[in-house]
Amino acid sequence: GEDVEQSLFLSVREGDSSVINCTYTDSSSTYLYWYKQEPGAGLQLLTYIFSNMDMKQDQRLTVLLNKKDKHLSLRIADTQTGDSAIYFCAEKGDSGAGSYQLTFGKGTKLSVIP
Amino acid sequence: SAVISQKPSRDICQRGTSLTIQCQVDSQVTMMFWYRQQPGQSLTLIATANQGSEATYESGFVIDKFPISRPNLTFSTLTVSNMSPEDSSIYLCSAHGGNTEAFFGQGTRLTVV
Numbered sequence: 001g002e003d004v005e006q007s008l009f010l011s012v013r014e015g016d017s018s019v020i021n022c023t024y025t026d027s028s029s030t031y032l033y034w035y036k037q038e039p040g041a042g043l044q045l046l047t048y049i050f051s052n053m054d055m056k057q058d059q060r061l062t063v064l065l066n067k068k069d070k071h072l073s074l075r076i077a078d079t080q081t082g083d084s085a086i087y088f089c090a091e092k093g094d095s096g097a098g099s100y101q102l103t104f105g106k107g108t109k110l111s112v113i114p
Numbered sequence: 115s116a117v118i119s120q121k122p123s124r125d126i127c128q129r130g131t132s133l134t135i136q137c138q139v140d141s142q143v144t145m146m147f148w149y150r151q152q153p154g155q156s157l158t159l160i161a162t163a164n165q166g167s168e169a170t171y172e173s174g175f176v177i178d179k180f181p182i183s184r185p186n187l188t189f190s191t192l193t194v195s196n197m198s199p200e201d202s203s204i205y206l207c208s209a210h211g212g213n214t215e216a217f218f219g220q221g222t223r224l225t226v227v
Contacts, residue, residue, distance in 0.1 A: 006200075031214060041227075042206055042220035043157075050214075088156065092216070101147070102216055106156040 002026040005090050006105035013113050018076040020108045022089030025070065032065060033090040033102065034074045043088065046074070076110075084112045116141050120207050120219035127197055127226050134193045135222045137207030142187040144210055148180070151204040151221070160205075163190040197226045 003025045012018045019086045024032070032049050035043040048058045049063045049072075062075040076083055085106040093103070117140040127133050137146065137170040146163040161182055162170040169182035194201050207219040 033216065035218070040223070043218040045115075045215060045217060048214060090216075101159060101162070102157075104157045 002093060002103050004089055004091055004103050004105035006108045009109050011111045011113060012079050014079060014081060016079055018079045018110055019089050020074045022072040022105055023070055024091045025094045026091055028093050029091040031092045032072050035088040037089060046060045079112050081112045081114055084110055116143060116209050116211050116217045118207055118209055118219035120222050122222055122225040123220060129198050129226055131197055132193055132195045133174055133224060134191050135205055137190045137219055139188045139209045146190045147208040148182060149208060151206060163218045172178045186198060199226045202226045
C-alpha cells in the first residue's frame, strides 16, 4: 500500500521557525494535507495543497511541495507555545472516481521551548 | 468548512459491552469515514460509511465488530461491539464535502476495562 513518512519529533525555541517534513510514495497523489492534533483533541485541518502547486502560504504557514521527490514540508514562522501539538501529513490518491480516502503519516510531535 | 460533532467525547466501558458513537455534520457531505487512532499511533481507516447501503470496510475490520449506519447525508454511527481492552483508542469521524477538504470530529476517546 501507499506510505507516508514523517520524523516523529521536532523541538524548536519560541520565535524560531519550525519545518516539519513528510515524504510519500503515491505518485498519483492529488491533494496533500497538514493536520494539527492538540492533546486530547481531534484533528484540525491546517492547510492543503493541490499536487500541481509547489507552494502555498497562509499567514504563518508555508507549504512546499516537491512532486518529483514526493516531499512535502510545513513551515511555521514565529513558532509559539500554542503551536505545540502533533502534526500529521496526509495524502489523497487518485484511485478512481469518488475516492476520498486519506493515508496518514505517524505524526510529528512539535515541542516549543519558551 | 464543515463542522463535525461527535458524541460521546469519551467513555469508559466494561469488556464485552458495546458502544455506539454518533457523528453529526452541519451540512450535507458526499463521503463520511471512520478512523481509529490507537495510543501514540497514526490514523487507520476503519470503513467508509455509505449513505443508504452497507459500509465499505478496510482490511482487518469487519461489520460484525464495527457495524456502521449512515441513514442520511449528515449523520453516521459507529458501534464498537463486544469490546476488549485492545479496542481502547480514539475513534474519529471524517467528512468530505467535495473533492478537497477533509474535516474531522473531535474524536471519541474509548477506554475498555
